[in-house]
Amino acid sequence: xxxxxxxxxxxxxxxxxxxxxxxxxxxxxxxxxxxxxxxxxxxxxxxxxxxxxxxxxxxxxxxxxxxxxxxxxxxxxxxxxxxxxxxxxxxxxxxxxxxxxxxxxxxxxxxxxxxxxxxxxxxxxxxxxxxxxxxxxxxxxxxxxxxxxxxxxxxxxxxxxxxxxxxxxxxxxxxxxxxxxxxxxxxxxxxxxxxxxxxxxxxxxxxxxxxxxxxxxxxxxxxxxxxxxxxxxxxxxxxxxxxxxxxxxxxxxxxxxxxxxxxxxxxxxxxxxxxxx
Amino acid sequence: xxxxxxxxxxxxxxxxxxxxxxxxxxxxxxxxxxxxxxxxxxxxxxxxxxxxxxxxxxxxxxxxxxxxxxxxxxxxxxxxxxxxxxxxxxxxxxxxxxxxxxxxxxxxxxxxxxxxxxxxxxxxxxxxxxxxxxxxxxxxxxxxxxxxxxxxxxxxxxxxxxxxxxxxxxxxxxxxxxxxxxxxxxxxxxxxxxxxxxxxxxxxxxxxxxxxxxxxxxxxxxxxxxxxxxxxxxxxxxxxxxxxxxxxxxxxxxxxxxxxxxxxxxxxxxxxxxxxxxxxxxxxxxxxxxxxxxxxxxxxxxxxxxxxxxxxxxxxxxxxxxxxxxxxxxxxxxxxxxxxxxxxxxxxxxxxxxxxxxxxxxxxxxxxxxxxxxxxxxxxxxxxxxxxxxxxxxxxxxxxxxxxxxxxxxxxxxxxxxxxxxxxxxxxxxxxxx
Ligand code: SF4
Numbered sequence: 001x002x003x004x005x006x007x008x009x010x011x012x013x014x015x016x017x018x019x020x021x022x023x024x025x026x027x028x029x030x031x032x033x034x035x036x037x038x039x040x041x042x043x044x045x046x047x048x049x050x051x052x053x054x055x056x057x058x059x060x061x062x063x064x065x066x067x068x069x070x071x072x073x074x075x076x077x078x079x080x081x082x083x084x085x086x087x088x089x090x091x092x093x094x095x096x097x098x099x100x101x102x103x104x105x106x107x108x109x110x111x112x113x114x115x116x117x118x119x120x121x122x123x124x125x126x127x128x129x130x131x132x133x134x135x136x137x138x139x140x141x142x143x144x145x146x147x148x149x150x151x152x153x154x155x156x157x158x159x160x161x162x163x164x165x166x167x168x169x170x171x172x173x174x175x176x177x178x179x180x181x182x183x184x185x186x187x188x189x190x191x192x193x194x195x196x197x198x199x200x201x202x203x204x205x206x207x208x209x210x211x212x213x214x215x216x217x218x219x220x221x222x223x224x225x226x227x228x229x230x231x232x233x234x235x236x237x238x239x240x241x242x243x244x245x246x247x248x249x250x251x252x253x254x255x256x257x258x259x260x261x262x263x264x265x266x267x268x269x270x271x272x273x274x275x276x277x
Numbered sequence: 278x279x280x281x282x283x284x285x286x287x288x289x290x291x292x293x294x295x296x297x298x299x300x301x302x303x304x305x306x307x308x309x310x311x312x313x314x315x316x317x318x319x320x321x322x323x324x325x326x327x328x329x330x331x332x333x334x335x336x337x338x339x340x341x342x343x344x345x346x347x348x349x350x351x352x353x354x355x356x357x358x359x360x361x362x363x364x365x366x367x368x369x370x371x372x373x374x375x376x377x378x379x380x381x382x383x384x385x386x387x388x389x390x391x392x393x394x395x396x397x398x399x400x401x402x403x404x405x406x407x408x409x410x411x412x413x414x415x416x417x418x419x420x421x422x423x424x425x426x427x428x429x430x431x432x433x434x435x436x437x438x439x440x441x442x443x444x445x446x447x448x449x450x451x452x453x454x455x456x457x458x459x460x461x462x463x464x465x466x467x468x469x470x471x472x473x474x475x476x477x478x479x480x481x482x483x484x485x486x487x488x489x490x491x492x493x494x495x496x497x498x499x500x501x502x503x504x505x506x507x508x509x510x511x512x513x514x515x516x517x518x519x520x521x522x523x524x525x526x527x528x529x530x531x532x533x534x535x536x537x538x539x540x541x542x543x544x545x546x547x548x549x550x551x552x553x554x555x556x557x558x559x560x561x562x563x564x565x566x567x568x569x570x571x572x573x574x575x576x577x578x579x580x581x582x583x584x585x586x587x588x589x590x591x592x593x594x595x596x597x598x599x600x601x602x603x604x605x606x607x608x609x610x611x612x613x614x615x616x617x618x619x620x621x622x623x624x625x626x627x628x629x630x631x632x633x634x635x636x637x638x639x640x641x642x643x644x645x646x647x648x649x650x651x652x653x654x655x656x657x658x659x660x661x662x663x664x665x666x667x668x669x670x671x672x673x674x675x676x677x678x679x680x681x682x683x684x685x686x687x688x689x690x691x692x693x694x695x696x697x698x699x700x701x702x703x704x705x706x707x708x709x710x711x
Binding site: 111164166168218225227229234 | 280281284285288289291292293305306307308309310311312313315319320321322323324325326327328329330333334369372373375376377378531533547548550624627628630631632634638641642
């Protein structure tokens with residue numbers, strides 16, 4: 001009932017557009033060769049079929065997943081759409097078909113290649129999103145706070161609630177340079193919109209002052225005897241440094257001290273006694 | 278003195294405190310106020326030593342009137358002194374916080390003038406943050422031993438977590454090295470905090486608007502390697518602290534030589550980082566893996582094995598319990614398999630409800646088999662090409678990097694291990710014969 005075909009579905013890149021593709025696939029009992037958004041489509045020998053975004057169809061698919069499969073499956077689908085999996089649309093389509101076949105058990109099939117690939121992609125999205133809760137750096141300009149990021153996954157929808165909650169009364173934007181979209185928070189509202197290009201303003205004296213102070217702090221808290229660039233890099237991969245205030249100031253410390261152990265110790269006192277009072 | 282110098286001096290003096298977590302409270306943002314707190318904790322950066330930077334960790338002042346031998350700020354040491362004004366520090370915190378540099382503030386202090394005076398300055402800083410700026414981010418404050426109970430209470434109501442550092446793992450060592458502090462000066466505030474936190478839970482149920490008292494609990498820290506206590510004693514103390522004072526965390530800090538005091542290790546000694554690392558691993562076993570302190574070490578084996586982590590060490594000594602069958606073993610036993618952590622255990626339990634697991638299935642759900650394969654079977658079978666013997670297991674457990682990391686001057690005999698490690702070698706090393 002789910003036959004392979006040589007057609008490529010073309011859609012507008014929106015989530016609803018993708019769900020409309022899913023609808024089409026179920027309607028024609030057909031597994032397209034690929035599903036691509038119009039801006040990332042390349043000339044190809046395969047036949048392409050334009051799928052119009054249809055809000056009602058999208059809504060039906062969304063409800064269907066939530067009710068007939070499970071809320072967890074819907075969660076995987078909405079988040080899976082934000083991942084950087086190279087064939088995320090097709091992967092999601094396979095997952096949805098499998099889901100309608102197997103019901104709510106589908107999320108437990110963690111050894112199935114499709115389910116596994118999707119869960120892995122979503123896990124990567126979640127990990128990267130968490131890193132951005134950490135590594136987003138704002139600069140203050142006269143109008144508000146500004147941050148630029150270059151994530152692999154589309155993290156803005158995942159990190160938006162956190163920052164909007166935290167900076168409750170602040171006007172701020174986070175620009176995603178990779179996917180050319182921007183989160184704008186203008187209390188009490190926020191939105192994510194496409195933005196072709198964005199040029200960060202020049203930092204003024206106050207902003208420069210706090211950047212320097214932060215750098216001073218960052219250098220001062222490193223313990224010389226424990227310098228460990230490898231550990232630093234594991235936790236904070238280099239690709240994030242480009243937009244992090246403290247890493248922009250200067251390169252990482254070069255000196256590496258090797259880990260060593262202390263000389264043997266002689267047992268003496270009674271720790272328990274200390275607490276018996 | 279300008280702000281740069283102050284910040285440099287007072288963060289430099291605070292950096293040896295290991296605790297920098299911001300976890301334990303969930304607090305949403307609120308209109309008209311600034312910030313929130315996430316229970317999972319958020320690190321914002323990693324310093325050149327690889328440690329997480331989550332909070333602005335500074336001292337209120339390093340002009341201490343006490344003379345603890347292991348401390349850089351002791352009155353007899355000739356170092357530049359600085360003190361923050363409460364408003365200055367509060368402003369700095371806010372500026373850093375809004376730029377997403379930090380989760381909040383970790384405020385400790387040397388004893389300026391008197392414990393009460395010091396405590397008052399800290400309270401004023403936190404009051405400005407909480408009341409004037411409506412700051413809802415994370416605050417960790419150090420209780421100053423010897424300060425008035427009322428002041429400690431007030432400090433507790435303004436912070437999320439409080440801690441009192443036990444500093445040295447025994448009374449004898451404290452007497453020798455921290456003459457101005459006594460065990461009661463340390464344990465008293467610890468007890469007060471515990472009671473405050475407990476009361477808090479009942480109060481919050483009774484009156485919805487009661488101000489929470491250090492809702493993220495309390496933690497402590499001890500210095501490892503400055504004094505002669507064994508790992509066994511340290512772990513016993515740690516376990517007791519968790520039980521008696523309901524601590525959330527015990528931190529260990531490898532001693533970094535700061536003076537030529539004859540009672541302390543020579544300045545040329547490097548900090549015992551590997552030992553600290555092993556202690557943290559043992560601490561995890563206590564907190565998340567259902568181990569008791571006595572299972573990890575005992576009086577006859579008082580030192581953690583430098584070659585392998587304490588969980589592997591335990592497994593090697595209890596080979597009779599292995600291999601375990603992945604498809605049927607209870608949770609507690611899965612948790613004890615080297616290489617299988619809390620997450621992997623969860624995934625195994627989940628996956629085996631639907632399917633019978635084999636080795637490729639295990640790999641697919643993200644269980645790393647490098648170590649685990651010597652301790653498990655899948656549907657009665659061992660992994661291909663693996664023979665389960667203590668020696669094979671041991672070889673797999675000792676990573677190459679670990680072999681390299683071992684310093685030559687302290688563990689000379691370990692050079693024996695450079696080629697093949699035998700069970701005997703490790704047993705020797707476990708029994709402290711090295
Ligand atoms: S009281 Fe604290 S700051 Fe003062 S010398 Fe002792 S350890 Fe150092």
